Amino acid sequence: MIPEKIFDQSIKRYFDCIVPYLEDDSVSEIMINGHDDIWIEVSGKLKKTDAVFENPDDLLGGVKNIAQFVGKTLNELNPRMEARLPDGSRVHVVLPPCARNGVSVAIRRFGEFDLSLQKLIEYGSIHPIGAKFIDLCVQMERNIIVAGGTGSGKTSLLNCVSAKIHDDERIVVIEDSSELQLQQPHTLMLETRGPDAKGRGEVTIGNLFHSAMRLRPDRIVIGEIRGGEALTLLQAMTSGHGGTMSTCHATYPDDTLRRLETMSMMSNVEMPLQALRSQVASAIQIIIQTSRFNDGSRKITHICEVMDLDQNGEYQIRPLFKFRNRGNDPTTGEIIGEHIGCGNMPSFTDHAREQGYTVDERWFQPPPDAR
Ligand SMILES: Nc1ncnc2c1ncn2[C@@H]1O[C@H](COP(=O)(O)OP(=O)(O)OP(=O)(O)O)[C@@H](O)[C@H]1O
Ligand SMILES: [Mg+2]
Structure with a gap:
């Protein structure tokens, strides 16, 4: 289950396939290059995952819900969005056609990472x-x-x-x-x-x-x-x-x-x-x-x-x-x-x-x- 503090109940269902990474403190970044190409960064190294969204619309629905959740506009006229989630994670989204691979997202997890x-x-x-x-x-x-x-x-x-x-x-x-x-x-x-x-x-x-x-x-x-x-x-x-x-x-x-x-x-x-x-x-x-x-x-x-x-x-x-x-x-x-x-x-x-x-x-x- 995605922690409440990261995603609102209403947008949870869209992100099921990346839940394990959202919950894993060793993952510092999750990169979505269209609905079926998802990468993570662990200990500074990039790894491709098997995770996929069922279809492009699920992913699009998900990022639009994030936009609504943080009060930002994400549509054809404003195809780019930067947002911060309540747990401190930073999300950047670019929509097609600017993003040629499909909806492209990078989620940088800051979560529990308190450096000094x-x-x-x-x-x-x-x-x-x-x-x-x-x-x-x-x-x-x-x-x-x-x-x-x-x-x-x-x-x-x-x-x-x-x-x-x-x-x-x-x-x-x-x-x-x-x-x-x-x-x-x-x-x-x-x-x-x-x-x-x-x-x-x-x-x-x-x-x-x-x-x-x-x-x-x-x-x-x-x-x-x-x-x-x-x-x-x-x-x-x-x-x-x-x-x-x-x-x-x-x-x-x-x-x-x-x-x-x-x-x-x-x-x-x-x-x-x-x-x-x-x-x-x-x-x-x-x-x-x-x-x-x-x-x-x-x-x-x-x-x-x-x-x-x-x-x-x-x-x-x-x-x-x-x-x-x-x-x-x-x-x-x-x-x-x-x-x-x-x-x-x-x-x-x-x-x-x-x-x-x-x-x-x-x-x-x-x-x-x-x-
Ligand atoms: N000294 C460190 N050792 C290990 N990991 C680190 C260290 N500093 C930062 N990180 C991790 O590296 C990632 C990038 O960190 P950060 O966001 O501070 O970089 P940045 O240079 O500001 O990036 P950007 O250019 O995207 O703004 C984060 O996941 C962070 O947790
Ligand atoms: Mg920075």
Whole structure:
């Protein structure tokens, strides 16, 4: 039986064939590519299942019921939907003809999966010193971008990082579809809204950001930066809203800065490239890069500081920690490697020490064989 909290009674019957996966905590994602092609992700690896819906209409009926359940529109004019179910799972649906395989659905189960920096240490995703440093960056109100590819663990990591914000701060969270689970008592959650069938009533990340700034935030946490709102965000970060954090889809630290630059150009504001670059460089202070490896694991591959532009107007990134990948273990297939310091101290070391925080030079030292 599908747990009540995931699906409403009225839509249960449509999803019988995937119930075992919805109930299995080892399944992190269920992918439906038309009614008779269903895949799951277990321990980071994809597997095809034997499950099939009896006919395409059952599946279509099911996703339309989900839409109704969460109050979203899903029809020929609005053939795409992103929704969050009460248990925290994220559902994305695309209908034919945009989806050539038939109704296409991805359900990301978050359910019972409550990650913390401590758990990430246990999974080998981050080194304890890296976790301690991230905590320091949060306390020092650095502006942080968590970056990575699709499914690399950005949202999970942002959840863990934002958990380090103190309980006495007022946090405003802005998301497209609510995924973050901040536990602090003084948290305001804002969610975007798509236009209705007549194209009215859209509320964008940029709109909500505008509101957030006027809601007296101590911190603003944005689920993901995807478009022109990047510029507003950068401007807020440089105008005294320290400690802002978000995620961005990019695979390497300098790629992350270029993505933010490109997204800022999508806004309607014209700005010379050089001015934009210096805005990016002064707004973003820390990049935490995460990656999904071929053994299904997720690891933090870089923690870097963004410095001022160099004399030629190029970005300068100071690596602080990185993951040294030694390839796959020939028997288990697991990635072998370790997180190491890069030999650089953070620029705010003195400032942090003046405020009473411990910043130990040894944290940042590379091992002898990497010097
Ligand atoms: N450190 C980790 N170790 C193992 N599994 C993880 C880790 N971090 C995240 N996951 C799992 O990986 C999947 C993807 O995580 P998440 O949604 O955070 O990624 P994302 O980069 O935000 O994805 P998207 O690009 O789709 O927004 C989830 O099922 C999550 O439970
Ligand atoms: Mg995400």
